[in-house]
Amino acid sequence: MPGIVIIGTQWGDEGKGKVVDLLAESAEMVVRFQGGNNAGHTIVRDGEEFKFHLIPSGILYPGRTCVIGNGVVVDPKVLIAELDGLRRRGVDVSALRLSANAHLIMPYHVMLDTAGEAKLGKLEIGTTKRGIGPCYADKSARLGIRVQDLLDPKILRKKIMAALEPKQQLLRPFARDPKLDLHAMTEEYLRYGHRLEPHIADTSRLCWEALDAGRTVLFEGAQAALLDLDHGTYPFVTSSNPIAGAACVGAGVGPTDIDEVWGVCKAYTTRVGAGPFPSELDDEVGAMIRDRGHEFGTTTGRERRCGWLDLVALRYATRLNRLSALAITKLDVLSGIDPLRIAVRYRGSEGAVFDDFPYHQSILHTASAEYEELPGWEEDVSEARSEDELPPEARDYLAAISDGTGVPINLVGVGPGREQVIATAAAGVRA
Numbered sequence: 001m002p003g004i005v006i007i008g009t010q011w012g013d014e015g016k017g018k019v020v021d022l023l024a025e026s027a028e029m030v031v032r033f034q035g036g037n038n039a040g041h042t043i044v045r046d047g048e049e050f051k052f053h054l055i056p057s058g059i060l061y062p063g064r065t066c067v068i069g070n071g072v073v074v075d076p077k078v079l080i081a082e083l084d085g086l087r088r089r090g091v092d093v094s095a096l097r098l099s100a101n102a103h104l105i106m107p108y109h110v111m112l113d114t115a116g117e118a119k120l121g122k123l124e125i126g127t128t129k130r131g132i133g134p135c136y137a138d139k140s141a142r143l144g145i146r147v148q149d150l151l152d153p154k155i156l157r158k159k160i161m162a163a164l165e166p167k168q169q170l171l172r173p174f175a176r177d178p179k180l181d182l183h184a185m186t187e188e189y190l191r192y193g194h195r196l197e198p199h200i201a202d203t204s205r206l207c208w209e210a211l212d213a214g215r216t217v218l219f220e221g222a223q224a225a226l227l228d229l230d231h232g233t234y235p236f237v238t239s240s241n242p243i244a245g246a247a248c249v250g251a252g253v254g255p256t257d258i259d260e261v262w263g264v265c266k267a268y269t270t271r272v273g274a275g276p277f278p279s280e281l282d283d284e285v286g287a288m289i290r291d292r293g294h295e296f297g298t299t300t301g302r303e304r305r306c307g308w309l310d311l312v313a314l315r316y317a318t319r320l321n322r323l324s325a326l327a328i329t330k331l332d333v334l335s336g337i338d339p340l341r342i343a344v345r346y347r348g349s350e351g352a353v354f355d356d357f358p359y360h361q362s363i364l365h366t367a368s369a370e371y372e373e374l375p376g377w378e379e380d381v382s383e384a385r386s387e388d389e390l391p392p393e394a395r396d397y398l399a400a401i402s403d404g405t406g407v408p409i410n411l412v413g414v415g416p417g418r419e420q421v422i423a424t425a426a427a428g429v430r431a
């Protein structure tokens with residue numbers, strides 16, 4: 001089973017890192033294929049906490065090749081800090097490979113992100129202000145600077161000059177920022193290039209070699225389906241495609257290299273930043289979920305908006321990604337909440353019923369969710385290690401998700417620790 005894509009099915013923060021971490025044990029290679037340091041995940045290993053923004057968490061396994069693919073946008077300063085942090089903690093990072101074709105986040109991208117949000121005022125997207133959107137915009141405009149450019153001082157300087165020039169107007173509020181000095185920026189990025197050079201590689205080729213040898217390659221998505229630039233809740237989305245199809249583009253492999261697609265889904269829903277969220281809970285249950293689930297962003301520390309599980313959105317994500325399996329995370333957070341609700345359809349402001357995720361932005365913004373109620377459970381499930389150890393109500397809740405999407409649940413997370421997981425009967429022996 002060589003090619004497995006792991007993606008988020010909601011608005012991000014589903015716990016993909018933990019699922020990747022578990023599957024990485026029996027994989028050869030872990031590949032990030034989109035996004036940048038807007039992502040963040042925390043892995044708890046032997047009681048020690050590791051926070052990742054760019055490097056795949058597979059790096060914690062000695063000898064595992066970890067790839068930052070061409071589809072990722074890389075802030076080299078952040079990447080170097082992450083590498084140094086891991087090194088200081090004794091982690092061998094020599095197996096990290098960085099695509100020579102990946103685009104670089106430059107200081108002006110971060111400034112443009114901040115300025116763009118300020119300009120939008122009340123209409124702001126709530127970005128992570130890491131320069132993601134402006135970097136992808138430059139990539140599309142063919143004004144991007146790529147990792148390989150770091151290795152050629154002349155080309156680097158030329159490209160920075162060409163990219164900076166059309167932005168002067170937009171960057172007027174930052175005009176005096178020394179970070180925008182062409183010479184200083186070129187020197188700084190050349191230094192990054194020097195540091196990163198041992199990791200720079202033709203990463204597509206590395207993926208082909210592993211796949212052709214029948215080894216397992218995990219393609220690790222960041223963000224999630226509803227933040228997808230094409231299929232998410234536009235414009236309240238990220239600037240890349242976090243759906244499974246993008247793994248091929250962002251890693252440089254073919255669609256037939258993908259054998260399985262695992263969707264990671266929280267037992268409830270969260271969202272950071274602005275945008276529609278039909279099953280949002282603006283009450284004490286929402287606050288309880290936020291507290292219990294520690295729903296604060298790894299990257300920005302922002303409070304996450306919380307709500308009930310949304311089957312309408314999950315069915316949409318299931319089809320967009322053609323999921324072969326689901327991993328449900330944070331089931332433990334729902335203990336003691338009775339009754340539980342699952343959104344099964346939306347009702348538009350004019351009374352129309354939507355069983356499917358509506359394509360029209362205005363409908364989505366005004367739709368409210370309609371629910372099916374399920375009995376909750378009181379028991380703490382964090383010690384459960386098999387389905388039989390779960391209360392019947394928790395099993396029924398999981399069955400409602402599986403039946404509602406037609407996708408088997410392979411894994412259930414019941415706590416932050418790596419051992420706090422249930423590999424279901426559907427998963428066979430792999431997990």
Ligand code: IMP
Binds near residue numbers: 125273
């Ligand atoms: P950007 O990706 O920083 O441009 O932000 C665009 C939208 O995606 C904002 O609503 C962010 O909060 C959201 N977003 C980006 N990355 C993540 C993530 O890793 N988890 C959750 N939301 C994210």
